[in-house]
Amino acid sequence: MQAGQISNSPALLSEPLVTVRAERGGWTLAALNDAAAVAGLRPGLPLADARALCLGLKSVEADPAGDRRVLEALTDSCRRYTPWAANDPGVDGIWLDISGCGHLFGGEDILLTDLTTYLQRLGYAYRLGVADTPGAAWAVARFGGEAVSVIPSGAQASILAPLPAAALRLSRTIVEGLHRMGLRRIEDIIGIPRAPLAARFGSILLERLDQALGTRPETITPRRPVPEFRARLAFAEPISHRNGIDAVLDRLLKTLCKQLADAHLGARLVTLEGYRTDGTIAEVSAGTGRPVHDPVHLARLFREKLETFDPGFGIDVAVLGAVRTDTLPPVQAALEKNESQTGCDDGERLDYLLDRLGNRLGPQRVIRLASQARHVPEKAAKAVSALLGSPPDGTDEGGPRARRPLRLLPSPEPIQVMAPVPDRPPVLFRWRRRPHRVARADGPERIAPEWWLEDADALFSGETEARDYYRIEDEAGARFWVYREGLYRPDRAPRWYLHGFFA
Amino acid sequence: MYNIVEKTDPDGRQRDGLTVPSAEPSQDTQGDLRRRIEFLERPALAKAASGVALSLGIAEIDGALPGGGLALASVHEVCGASSLTPALGFSAALLGRAAGRTGTVLWCRRSGELYAPGLTAFGLRPDNLIVVQAKSDKDILWTMEEGLRSGALSAVLGEPGTISPIALRRLQLAAETGGTMGLLLGLEKHQTVSASAMTRWRVETAESRHPLGPWPGVSSWQVDLMRCRNGARGSWRVEWRDGYANDNPQTGGPDSDSKAGHFALVEPLRHGPHQTPRSHAGGADFELTRLAV
Structure with a gap:
């Protein structure tokens, strides 16, 4: 189901609506809206039975691939809150690691308010869980019973205790097995000896339990690589004007370049992401041939590419990240100003020029023509990108000794x-x-x-x-x-x- | 008026008052006045033109060009009469000379037919030549302008299909800013004659000569200087003696061990200003019109 499209039309929301998938030789319900749930329908019910229960039921074929795409787009747009955003391995969740991001908004609770307004405006139904561990957040988001459940730091064990065993991200067979043994809640599992549990259900049960309680670490792999250095700016009102974007870029570049210079690094690839108000992302990148942390040069590279940067109805958060960096040790400033007042030598100017050409025309279009030691004429020449820093050696040792055409x-x-x-x-x-x-x-x-x-x-x-x-x-x-x-x-x-x- | 000239004299020499021109102005006085006018009109250009020029290494051609060679910091047009290949070779040779030992040159074109092993004969190696394969004429002009303005290059060669006088003027200004030589390459029928370019060359292929037998020799061209600001027209037959000297023992000189070659005059057909009065008069006319403006 195209969650975005369907949930945004109010007429459809008021009537019972289900998505169906072909299963075991018939149509069964995959998902349903609130009105259908009120009518007594449940996922997994055959469509024929559902029609009998609820007259005038509307059904749409489920589109798991489309769901996935929408969810991934939503994950990307949630990177406005934290770079560490990932898809839940299931189909319906998004992980956001918001550690250390709260202060950007003035506190974690303000961040949550912002996030809920954002999701509401986009027309999504949501349930948020906030906890020290991914497992605990997953559990309260799905079984907590409230739209936003926050577990105070260190209180996982007490809050998770009354939740059902399924809240531990366990497979259905394990949950059913636990039920047969009378272990229905998490507190039941915490209380009994661990070795027999592991012997009966495998190590996954204890692993999930420990991960939820925080005694075993769990890593989340972000969907997109997280740049080590980034600068972020949020606006009270969405901006869409080019002048505004230029000004934002200048400020972000200044911050980012300061960070890079302090770390003795230079950027090789910088990406500007504009988070549009409608939940999509405008993105533009600029690459350099050698590491730089000069905001003026980077701004010039971006200026030509910003033509392709479409702010849509306006962007309200802009993030500039140095995706690839290289070491760039600081250079001692010259004591006396010589004739090069601009402060850069010829080689540097050439590199800057090549950066600009490569960014505007595409790096594969700015090339050096090199010879290689091959006999077949069409293979004796090859084009190498001119942006790869050091030029190839000009002396061709294996080149042809006879005259070759131009x-x-x-x-x-x-x-x-x-x-x-x-x-x-x-x-x-x-x-x-x-x-x-x-x-x-x-x-x-x-x-x-x-x-x-x-x-x-x-x-x-x-x-x-x-x-x-x-x-x-x-x-x-x-x-x-x-x-x-x-x-x-x-x-x-x-x-x-x-x-x-x-x- | 005169005071301005004196204060901002390009040569920095102190002059002792306004000399009354004699009835028969000498060549020197004329040239001096031209320089002053040039300087008043476009200081940056005049400074560059009076300063450095790219010598072709042939005394006859260099002598016909003001400043003793192709003026850097300006745009020159090279056009092929019927085929582009001879003009391509001539401009490649010019680029190779401009790159010299340490410089870098830029070549913007649309198709990728340039062949690296062939370029080395013109002194263009992967370490001094950067090629831009542009998608459109617009990109070529943009690249040329950026390259000329940056000042990081020795020369920029572009092959836009057609070029408007305004675009050419932009390139000329960029060349003046960066102090870089620009070359425009194209077929004669596609190029529009414009006053912005410093010189305009027409290159036609010529029969090559081999000293030992009926074989093709080194590249040779019939080169016509069609238009030259502050200079006259001329026509020469020029060879590019490349480093493959093994088939031409006469070229065995100091350059023969390196791949980079040099220009050589084959047979001076007719000389520019001193022997053809018609073309000289043309140059003078041109000057007069510029004065009137």
């Missing part, structure tokens, strides 16, 4: 050739329907397939063959690089290709 066609183009003498260059060739009479030619330069790298099958079946390259010049003075594929054979016409152009 332009190489992405794939060789077939040409019609008149070459009267085998193993001699052509005297006339036709490329793209235009004839070229050859005035001068040089060659052949035989380039054999790289048998030590190629697929042996392709080699033996004759798919890859040696090429005889010729450097030729037509009567107008245009210089070409052509080749004949394979050796001359009496049983077939030779195939010629144009591969490149000399300047």
Whole structure:
């Protein structure tokens, strides 16, 4: 069910509505709304029985994948409260680790009020549990009986005691087994010896119990990686104007760069997240070729990308995080100002320029063209990103010793050739329907397939063959690089290709 | 008026009053006056132009260009007459010279046909050449402007399909700001003639020569200087003697051991200002119109 869509229309909420899924050869109820619950329906009931109980029941097919997507989006938007947000392994929960986040809002209770208003405005039904341990929070959220249940610090044992055993995140078979033994509540389980319990139900029961009570640690893996350094700003009124966003970015950058500089680090990838009022996120990132903590440079990188930053109806929380960082030791400031008043040298200026080009055009579009020691011409060159810091070595030790064309066609183009003498260059060739009479030619330069790298099958079946390259010049003075594929054979016409152009 | 000139003289030399021009103004006086006018109109440009220029290494061509070479801090147009490849080679050679041993140059184009092993013959290696593969002409112009303005590069070469006079003017201003040389490469039929560029070159392929036999030699071009601010037109046949000297023993010089080559004049067809009065008159006309403005 698309929880967001359905719950937002009040007309549907007042009437009994269920989602159904195909199960055991029929439709059974997967979830239902309050009106349907009042009518006496329960999840798991066959749809036919439900229709008999409740006339005019509306049913929609369940969409677990859609539910999942909505929940993940909601999880992401809850990162406005804490970066440490994760999906509950089940289908209906969100973990938020709000330790140390309360003071940002003026206290944990204010954070909770904010969160409940936020969820109400988005139209979700919610139940919140707050506790020292994830297990205890999970239990009170589902079995606490109140919309918001807060367990005071250290009071898990007393509050969890009257809750049913199912509150321990146990599988159905374990819960049923406990019931058969008369262990219905958590206090029943706490009271009895542990070894027989472990022997009967496996270690998971005790593990869950200890995790809920806080005697065994439990880690939550956040859905998105948590940046080590982040700056956050919340606004009383949502902002959507570009000038406002620029000002916010400047303030966030200043805070973040101060943190980074204090830690002797520089950012390699910075992400700005704007939490929109409608629960979605606007996100934009800027990457740098080498670590920086210069707010001016980062602001300039962002300025070009903010065009793609759509605040929608306005954003009310903005978070700037340094997702990737690198060490950047502080540099001693020069005592005397030399001619470079801007305070950066040529290499730094080049790096800054490359950062800006890469951020605007995409890092794969700002490249250096490197040679590599391969014989096949199209494999002798490769493009490497120019943003990878150190440039590749300019001296090509294994490069070809013969002259190579300035332009190489992405794939060789077939040409019609008149070459009267085998193993001699052509005297006339036709490329793209235009004839070229050859005035001068040089060659052949035989380039054999790289048998030590190629697929042996392709080699033996004759798919890859040696090429005889010729450097030729037509009567107008245009210089070409052509080749004949394979050796001359009496049983077939030779195939010629144009591969490149000399300047 | 004169006082202003004296105070902000680009050369910093003290002049002893306004000299009355003689009836037959010498070449020197003319050039001096031109420089002053240039300086009054656009100080940044004149400073850059009078200062440094990229020499082509051929005395005849350098002599025809004001400042003894291609002025840095300005934009030059290179166009191919029928095919782009010769112009590509000529500009690659210019870029290689501009990069020198320590500089970095930027090349913005749309297709990715440039071949690294071929570029080394022009002194362009992965450590001094950065290529931007842009998606659109707009991106090319933006990249060029950023590169020119940053001052971090030695030269920026761009291949926008077409360029408006306003865009060209923007590039020129960016080049002046950053003190970087800009090259615009394109086919002659696509480029619009504009007054903003410092020079305009037309490059056509020419028959190559090999000293030993009927083989293709080094790259050679027919290079026409179509337009040159404060200079005259000219036409030369130029070779690029690259580092692959093994097929041409005559080029075995001090450069032959390195991959970077040098320009060489093949046969001076006709010279610029001193021997062709027509083109000289053209240059003077141009100056007069600029004075009138």
